[in-house]
Structure formats: structure tokens, C-alpha cells
Amino acid sequence: MGNHYEGQTQLPDTELVVVMIPFLVHSHVHQLFHLSKLISAYNIPVHFLSTANQLDQFHSRTGPAVSNSLIHFIELPTDPKFANCVDIQGLLETTLHLRNPVADYVQSLSTRSRSVAVVHEHLMSYVVQDVKAISNAETYMFHPLSAFDTFWRFWEMFGRPFEIDDSELLNRLPSIQGTFPPELMDFVKLQSRYMDFHVGELFGTSRVVEGEYVNYFERQEMNNRNVKIWAVGPFIDVDNDKVASVTISENRHECLRWLDLQPPNSVIYVSFGTIIANFSDKQIEELAIGLERSQQRFIWVVRSGDIVDKHSTNPNTTDLPIGFEERVQGRGLIVRGWAPQIEILGHSATGGFLSHCGWNSSLESLWMGVPIATWPMHSDQPKNAFLITDVLKTGLPVLDWARRDELVTRVVVEDVIRRLMNSADGDEIRKKAGELGEATRNSMVDGGISRKEIESFVAYMKRTI
Structure with a gap:
């Protein structure tokens, strides 16, 4: 496999570089892009890795708003036989074949940076498994769904390790039946084997909205390796000149x-x-x-x-x-x-x-x-x-x-x-x-609880340089 990646340019050596690896679905790509924008605001370069199909879709929907000199979009090579797959099985097969390209790319960055922080979705845990062998790289697992939904799935997976504060709530929760196709559930089980080496977990939510459920993840029963937990969202891309405007303009939708x-x-x-x-x-x-x-x-x-x-x-x-x-x-x-x-x-x-x-x-x-x-x-x-x-x-x-x-x-x-x-x-x-x-x-303004969590996360990544 070659080491050339579409979009890769000759970049300068750096102290810290962040690599983003979203799951191959637009809404997930969207979230990690906005996290990339928040991180790049601290003058940290971000390399955003995905397939050509996903990046093309993203750019077609987002347009010039993606321009940011510190965010580098990298097209990962994919097996041609999966290039045009649109079904769930094809998507999952494409994902699994990204393991080697991701490892190669992170390895190449590690030779030019003092420290590499890889932020990956939990559904990409299999893909990033080789990063743990790179001495100056570490991984952070990102949860793209609500902390509420994520907690209940992990709580069941851990065997209901503790009583929740509102036990009556448990009896009224929607069933998991019919929510995910079997092939995706098998894919999730595969990922669970590779979730034991990340040093932190990120949630795309605010403690203002879901603090109770983020806190549950910090309990020893759910976090026996004592990894760091941050709620760094929500990621809302707001143009204040457009939102809530009452001015009639022919240029508006x-x-x-x-x-x-x-x-x-x-x-x-x-x-x-x-x-x-x-x-x-x-x-x-x-x-x-x-x-x-x-x-x-x-x-x-x-x-x-x-x-x-x-x-x-x-x-x-x-x-x-x-x-x-x-x-x-x-x-x-x-x-x-x-x-x-x-x-x-x-x-x-x-x-x-x-x-x-x-x-x-x-x-x-x-x-x-x-x-x-x-x-x-x-x-x-x-x-x-x-x-x-x-x-x-x-x-x-x-x-x-x-x-x-x-x-x-x-x-x-x-x-x-x-x-x-x-x-x-x-x-x-x-x-x-x-x-x-x-x-x-x-929560997202200077001094707000989510902004402080972002600052804490950035400071933690920088501890290694």
C-alpha cells in the first residue's frame, strides 16, 4: 500500500497535531468537523481523515465554510470494490479496510510531530487499534450520540454495575428492539474489543443538558481505567448575522x-x-x-x-x-x-x-x-x-x-x-x-462550562509536549 494521500501537502514539523477519524456517515463527519474548528482555534493543526465519498458529500453540503488553514482534509485510499456501496454492509466493509491507511498516516505524522492525538469515534475503534504501538501517539474516543442513549447502552453492556438515581425511569425507557440492524450490532461488538487503550472520552453534548449521564461515565464502575471524560459540545455552527434575522433580503433562502x-x-x-x-x-x-x-x-x-x-x-x-x-x-x-x-x-x-x-x-x-x-x-x-x-x-x-x-x-x-x-x-x-x-x-461562551471542558481537553493533549 502506498503512502500518498489525496490532499496531503508538505506540512511543517509541529509540537502537537490532532487527527480526526469520524465514522463514515455525514452527521458524524459534521460533528467532528466542528470539534476540529474548536481545536484549531487554539492554533493546533488538525488532520481530518475520511474517504473521498464522505469528504465530497461534506464539502458539497458545507461549501466554503470549511476553509481553515489549520484543518487539512485527507482522503484515505479505499478498496475500489467498496467505492460505490450504499448499503449498510458495504459501509461497514469500507470502514474495516481503513485500518492500514490510518495506521500509515498516523505513523507518518508521528515522525514530524512531538505528539499526535487521535480523536476517533467509538465505531472506529477497530480502525485505530495500531496507534497504540506508536510511542508518541495516543487516542481519544468520541461519542457522537447523546450521553443519555450512550449511557444506557454501555450500562447494559457493563452488566448494570450500579443503581441509577431515578430507578423508575428504567421501566419507561424505550426498548432497543428495532433500533439498530443486526449487522450494525455485530459491528459494535467488534469495536468493543478495541476500547481499552484510549486515554480519554469526549461527548458532543453539554453538561447543562446531560450532566447526570456524563457524570455516570466518570464513576469507577463505568471507568475502571480512570480515563478523562469531557463534554465538549454542543457543536452548533451559528452565523449570528443570519440566525433570527428579520430583514427581508432577496439573497436569503x-x-x-x-x-x-x-x-x-x-x-x-x-x-x-x-x-x-x-x-x-x-x-x-x-x-x-x-x-x-x-x-x-x-x-x-x-x-x-x-x-x-x-x-x-x-x-x-x-x-x-x-x-x-x-x-x-x-x-x-x-x-x-x-x-x-x-x-x-x-x-x-x-x-x-x-x-x-x-x-x-x-x-x-x-x-x-x-x-x-x-x-x-x-x-x-x-x-x-x-x-x-x-x-x-x-x-x-x-x-x-x-x-x-x-x-x-x-x-x-x-x-x-x-x-x-x-x-x-x-x-x-x-x-x-x-x-x-x-x-x-x-455553556459555550468564554467562562461557560462547555468552553472550560474544551480548554481542559486541549491542555490535557498538550501535557505530552
């Missing part, structure tokens, strides 16, 4: 110009992220009619992946019910394709978010103080939704995970939207969301 014309807290934003939601035609119809009958203003971001009827001959259709768009014209806005989610959530007209509860979307909504109507689909989303509705109390459930195989009817959709947007209960939830949003934003 159409949905933001539409929001400018709506009353405060009057619009519910509907989006199910970038991952296919597997909604049937019937479920889309129920969602659409529920939105219509709620009489609430809304923005609905419809992507081709949101509408997938398993029995349809055209699985990429984005057809909505006949006449729906005409009937809601003026009150509802349909956006097909990309939408500026941060700016939408930060707009004064936005008063609620109907979401799948992916962790990035959940944090963005929490950051902006926007309450969530929760509709989880898979993976960590059911527990994220539970965290929002039952622990933080900043949302209402649309989908009960125990009834996930049932159709969510228009009556349920209408009722939850009305309660969230136009009721005393909704006002109280919105107030709590606003208070938590303010506390979360304050």
Missing part, C-alpha cells in the same frame, strides 16, 4: 423570507433529516392531513428519502396528497431539498419542530430553545425522544416507540401540533425549552 412575514412562535418546522425515513404513502397522507387540519402555519422540508413506500414501484416519489399544497397555500410552505435548518430554528417565527430526533437536530433545536414534537425512526432516536419529552420536558411525543409499527393517524398529528403550538401545556414546554436553550448557549 425563500423559507426565511416567508418566515419574516409570520407572527412570532407561529410556525412549526417539519423535517426528518437526511436519512431515509421509510414513510409509506399512507403515512405521508396522514401527516399531511394532520398538518392541514391543525390550522397551524408550517414549513415542511420534503426530501425524496422521506417518502418511501416499500410496495411502490417508484420508491423515490415525493408526491403529496392531491390538492394538499393548494389547500395550505399561504399557511404552509413545502421545501423540496435542502433547507437552512439552523436559521429556521433560530427565527423568531418558529415555535416548534416536528423531528425524527437525530442527535444533531435535537441539539440544534435545544440550542435555539425550540420545543420538539418527537417522531423517532431508529438508532438512538427513540431514547433521544424520551430524553426530550420525559427528562428535559421540552417536547411532546407524536410516536410512542412501543407502537412504532402502527400508523400515526391524522388525528394524533393534529392533536400534538395543536397542543405544542397553541395550548397552556405547549407554552410551558416552550418556556422550559427557551430556558434550556439560553443555558446551553451560555
Whole structure:
């Protein structure tokens, strides 16, 4: 295997260099990129390693915002037979074949740096296993999901090593059944064999939001090697000139110009992220009619992946019910394709978010103080939704995970939207969301708890130089 990497340039020797190794999914790449930006602010060079496909996707979505002279994007060579795989098995196979390229690259950096800190996702533990043989390199494991979801999975894996403070909560937690495909669970088990040499663990959350569950990871029963723990998030890329702007400009996205014309807290934003939601035609119809009958203003971001009827001959259709768009014209806005989610959530007209509860979307909504109507689909989303509705109390459930195989009817959709947007209960939830949003934003300013954690992490990495 050669040692040439696309994007590698002749870089100067340095005291400390950080290597970022995300899992090969856009939302995960997104998180570690923003952590890279935070670290580079301390004048530390960061080498961001991923495949050409993932970096191309990332740059196409992020554009010029990625420009940073201290962040170097490195394309790792991959086996050509996995280059165009889009299924989960192909993704996992591609990941496993990154072991040698990663080891080669870290080894090359170690000869030009006094110290190399490798920050890798827990799902890349197998890939970084050879780093422990490099004398001036050390690894830090990053958890991209909520501390709440991560804790419960590790707590079970450790054999429930201690009683939790709220034992009644355990009886109400969503089941893990149906959350992850079997091949991914096997992949996770493989990673667990290589999680015994990192010197620290990072969480993309704030102790303001999930302090209790971050603290659980610091207990001896969960941390018998006494590794350092930091909560260094949330990673929200906010342009203050765009967020919450009320100035009408032709250069802004159409949905933001539409929001400018709506009353405060009057619009519910509907989006199910970038991952296919597997909604049937019937479920889309129920969602659409529920939105219509709620009489609430809304923005609905419809992507081709949101509408997938398993029995349809055209699985990429984005057809909505006949006449729906005409009937809601003026009150509802349909956006097909990309939408500026941060700016939408930060707009004064936005008063609620109907979401799948992916962790990035959940944090963005929490950051902006926007309450969530929760509709989880898979993976960590059911527990994220539970965290929002039952622990933080900043949302209402649309989908009960125990009834996930049932159709969510228009009556349920209408009722939850009305309660969230136009009721005393909704006002109280919105107030709590606003208070938590303010506390979360304050955690990332100078002197805030998350900012101090970032500074502590940087200082710890520098102890070796």
C-alpha cells in the first residue's frame, strides 16, 4: 500500500497535531468537523481523515465554510470494490479496510510531530487499534450520540454495575428492539474489543443538558481505567448575522423570507433529516392531513428519502396528497431539498419542530430553545425522544416507540401540533425549552462550562509536549 494521500501537502514539523477519524456517515463527519474548528482555534493543526465519498458529500453540503488553514482534509485510499456501496454492509466493509491507511498516516505524522492525538469515534475503534504501538501517539474516543442513549447502552453492556438515581425511569425507557440492524450490532461488538487503550472520552453534548449521564461515565464502575471524560459540545455552527434575522433580503433562502412575514412562535418546522425515513404513502397522507387540519402555519422540508413506500414501484416519489399544497397555500410552505435548518430554528417565527430526533437536530433545536414534537425512526432516536419529552420536558411525543409499527393517524398529528403550538401545556414546554436553550448557549461562551471542558481537553493533549 502506498503512502500518498489525496490532499496531503508538505506540512511543517509541529509540537502537537490532532487527527480526526469520524465514522463514515455525514452527521458524524459534521460533528467532528466542528470539534476540529474548536481545536484549531487554539492554533493546533488538525488532520481530518475520511474517504473521498464522505469528504465530497461534506464539502458539497458545507461549501466554503470549511476553509481553515489549520484543518487539512485527507482522503484515505479505499478498496475500489467498496467505492460505490450504499448499503449498510458495504459501509461497514469500507470502514474495516481503513485500518492500514490510518495506521500509515498516523505513523507518518508521528515522525514530524512531538505528539499526535487521535480523536476517533467509538465505531472506529477497530480502525485505530495500531496507534497504540506508536510511542508518541495516543487516542481519544468520541461519542457522537447523546450521553443519555450512550449511557444506557454501555450500562447494559457493563452488566448494570450500579443503581441509577431515578430507578423508575428504567421501566419507561424505550426498548432497543428495532433500533439498530443486526449487522450494525455485530459491528459494535467488534469495536468493543478495541476500547481499552484510549486515554480519554469526549461527548458532543453539554453538561447543562446531560450532566447526570456524563457524570455516570466518570464513576469507577463505568471507568475502571480512570480515563478523562469531557463534554465538549454542543457543536452548533451559528452565523449570528443570519440566525433570527428579520430583514427581508432577496439573497436569503425563500423559507426565511416567508418566515419574516409570520407572527412570532407561529410556525412549526417539519423535517426528518437526511436519512431515509421509510414513510409509506399512507403515512405521508396522514401527516399531511394532520398538518392541514391543525390550522397551524408550517414549513415542511420534503426530501425524496422521506417518502418511501416499500410496495411502490417508484420508491423515490415525493408526491403529496392531491390538492394538499393548494389547500395550505399561504399557511404552509413545502421545501423540496435542502433547507437552512439552523436559521429556521433560530427565527423568531418558529415555535416548534416536528423531528425524527437525530442527535444533531435535537441539539440544534435545544440550542435555539425550540420545543420538539418527537417522531423517532431508529438508532438512538427513540431514547433521544424520551430524553426530550420525559427528562428535559421540552417536547411532546407524536410516536410512542412501543407502537412504532402502527400508523400515526391524522388525528394524533393534529392533536400534538395543536397542543405544542397553541395550548397552556405547549407554552410551558416552550418556556422550559427557551430556558434550556439560553443555558446551553451560555455553556459555550468564554467562562461557560462547555468552553472550560474544551480548554481542559486541549491542555490535557498538550501535557505530552
